[in-house]
Amino acid sequence: MGERYDVVIVGAGMGGLAAAATLAVAGRNVLLLERHNVPGGYATSFVRGEFEFEVALHELSGIGDANAPADLWQLMDSLGMTDEIEFIPIPHLYRSIFPGLDIRLPAGKEAYVQTLIEHFPQDAKGIATFMHEVFSLEEQLKELGEAFQNNELGASKILQVPLKYPAAFRYLPVTLEQVLHRHVKSIGARAALAQYWGYFGLPPSKVSFFYFASALGSYVRKGAAFPRGRSQAISNAFVNVIKRHGGEVLMNCGVKRILHTGGKATGVLTESGEELQANWVLSNADPITTARDLVGESAVEPRYMREIYSHQIGPSSLNVYLGLRGSMEDLGLTDHELFINEDYDFDSHHRNMRRIAPPKMMAVTTYNAVYPDISPPGTTIVVLTTLLYGEPWFALAPEQYLDTKNKMADAMLNLAEKHFPGLRDNAQVVEVSTPVTNARYAGTYHGGIYGFDQPPSNHTVLRFSPTGPLERLLHVGAWTQPGGGFHPSMLSGHMVAKQILKG
Numbered sequence: 001m002g003e004r005y006d007v008v009i010v011g012a013g014m015g016g017l018a019a020a021a022t023l024a025v026a027g028r029n030v031l032l033l034e035r036h037n038v039p040g041g042y043a044t045s046f047v048r049g050e051f052e053f054e055v056a057l058h059e060l061s062g063i064g065d066a067n068a069p070a071d072l073w074q075l076m077d078s079l080g081m082t083d084e085i086e087f088i089p090i091p092h093l094y095r096s097i098f099p100g101l102d103i104r105l106p107a108g109k110e111a112y113v114q115t116l117i118e119h120f121p122q123d124a125k126g127i128a129t130f131m132h133e134v135f136s137l138e139e140q141l142k143e144l145g146e147a148f149q150n151n152e153l154g155a156s157k158i159l160q161v162p163l164k165y166p167a168a169f170r171y172l173p174v175t176l177e178q179v180l181h182r183h184v185k186s187i188g189a190r191a192a193l194a195q196y197w198g199y200f201g202l203p204p205s206k207v208s209f210f211y212f213a214s215a216l217g218s219y220v221r222k223g224a225a226f227p228r229g230r231s232q233a234i235s236n237a238f239v240n241v242i243k244r245h246g247g248e249v250l251m252n253c254g255v256k257r258i259l260h261t262g263g264k265a266t267g268v269l270t271e272s273g274e275e276l277q278a279n280w281v282l283s284n285a286d287p288i289t290t291a292r293d294l295v296g297e298s299a300v301e302p303r304y305m306r307e308i309y310s311h312q313i314g315p316s317s318l319n320v321y322l323g324l325r326g327s328m329e330d331l332g333l334t335d336h337e338l339f340i341n342e343d344y345d346f347d348s349h350h351r352n353m354r355r356i357a358p359p360k361m362m363a364v365t366t367y368n369a370v371y372p373d374i375s376p377p378g379t380t381i382v383v384l385t386t387l388l389y390g391e392p393w394f395a396l397a398p399e400q401y402l403d404t405k406n407k408m409a410d411a412m413l414n415l416a417e418k419h420f421p422g423l424r425d426n427a428q429v430v431e432v433s434t435p436v437t438n439a440r441y442a443g444t445y446h447g448g449i450y451g452f453d454q455p456p457s458n459h460t461v462l463r464f465s466p467t468g469p470l471e472r473l474l475h476v477g478a479w480t481q482p483g484g485g486f487h488p489s490m491l492s493g494h495m496v497a498k499q500i501l502k503g
């Protein structure tokens with residue numbers, strides 16, 4: 001160290017890694033600093049007993065297959081990472097259980113729509129029209145994104161956007177519910193189509209249709225995948241690319257401050273007291289922590305602070321990681337992704353996420369369903385996940401924490417055992433994580449896993465800008481454009497790196 005870097009990146013989450021890799025491949029002199037001893041942020045795994053658990057990833061979008069690789073795979077391929085990672089396809093996107101309804105939805109445009117129509121023939125036309133809207137919006141968004149990346153949207157052409165991409169323009173300000181309820185009448189069909197809201201954390205009445213449709217369209221058309229070696233394999237592959245291209249990656253190296261003069265970022269001060277100079281600084285820490293703690297509020301425009309505090313922080317998660325004795329068939333859990341819904345009232349599920357209360361909706365992920373050898377023979381890894389807001393967890397007195405966490409884990413096990421008895425009896429390992437765990441691990445404000453919430457006012461192009469509170473300081477990751485999650489966070493890092501490369 002000691003030299004001046006083109007770019008210093010704070011944090012090796014998906015956004016920081018993708019940015020560093022893009023810049024390194026383009027020949028920039030980059031330094032990536034990560035507080036933890038492993039790269040990845042949430043994209044990592046941990047070991048308990050004989051089990052290695054995936055921390056976060058359920059289903060990765062944007063991979064496609066060898067005949068039709070999708071955008072994320074193409075990005076990784078352009079960086080030279082795809083030889084290092086094997087992606088396992090997930091044939092069924094999800095199974096949903098509601099009172100009186102149990103439906104398993106496959107990947108693939110025709111298969112997905114057909115399965116829904118078979119379950120809800122009275123809504124056949126509405127389902128087909130709704131999905132047509134989803135696919136055309138997703139298609140136009142892809143084209144729009146490519147035009148944007150290729151600089152084809154100069155000032156003179158921007159006025160053509162509404163004419164050329166009418167769906168993208170029309171759906172910018174609306175919620176999922178506004179589109180879904182117009183076309184689909186039965187409660188069951190609406191619920192099955194909206195089930196992925198459980199991934200994003202805002203119910204149909206609140207989540208941006210634009211954002212939801214781009215994710216649903218991508219999952220359905222291009223399928224979902226899971227990497228052999230878990231998400232840690234993706235994180236490691238990014239590090240290898242960065243190093244192969246001469247970049248430096250330092251673990252156990254937290255950044256204490258972002259240095260600046262005259263409103264311009266000039267480098268970083270590490271937690272061990274070293275000052276490093278850079279032309280650009282990218283922050284993969286959340287924007288609140290970046291502005292308040294790393295830059296220092298006194299150096300940030302009050303307008304900027306007001307803006308970051310004005311957006312709703314998105315959800316965190318509560319997870320019960322189970323290492324179970326017995327095969328998945330013995331346990332009756334043969335679906336990779338299963339959602340258990342207590343009822344059809346998603347708005348009340350969402351209100352419930354603001355309290356510390358037993359969840360009304362939960363994902364049950366059986367990794368062995370697509371990745372049989374993810375655990376030792378004769379065992380199964382199952383992870384129960386529910387989304388909830390972090391705030392109430394940070395208001396708990398320290399002496400209440402353990403008891404509260406155990407009660408919540410117990411409630412989630414009860415809900416799972418209503419449908420799949422025997423989980424407790426077969427548990428060899430049980431580990432529980434809460435919003436506090438997430439915040440401690442990735443340093444995110446309130447343990448947020450997707451950054452800010454994604455209503456019609458804060459998604460994709462309208463999402464919180466990557467422009468930081470200082471000149472030459474940019475945000476990467478889930479909190480900024482295009483959105484939260486693995487795939488968008490990687491795109492964010494890549495897009496910001498491209499912005500720097502354009503000069």
Ligand SMILES: Cc1cc2nc3c(=O)[nH]c(=O)nc-3n(C[C@H](O)[C@H](O)[C@H](O)COP(=O)(O)OP(=O)(O)OC[C@H]3O[C@@H](n4cnc5c(N)ncnc54)[C@H](O)[C@@H]3O)c2cc1C
Pocket residue numbers: 010011012013014015016033034035036039040041042043055056057058059060253254255256284285286317319385438441442443444449450451476477478479484485486487489490
């Ligand atoms: C339980 C769970 C389940 C999830 N499931 C899915 C899923 O199925 N699909 C999906 O798409 N998404 C899922 N997500 C969300 C997804 O993991 C995140 O949106 C995404 O990984 C966030 O990436 P990021 O780039 O914002 O970085 P983060 O993962 O937030 O990482 C930021 C990194 O920066 C480091 N850092 C912060 N401050 C400093 C500092 N001062 N100095 C040095 N380093 C610092 C942190 O240590 C961390 O490594 C899930 C998340 C969780 C927790």
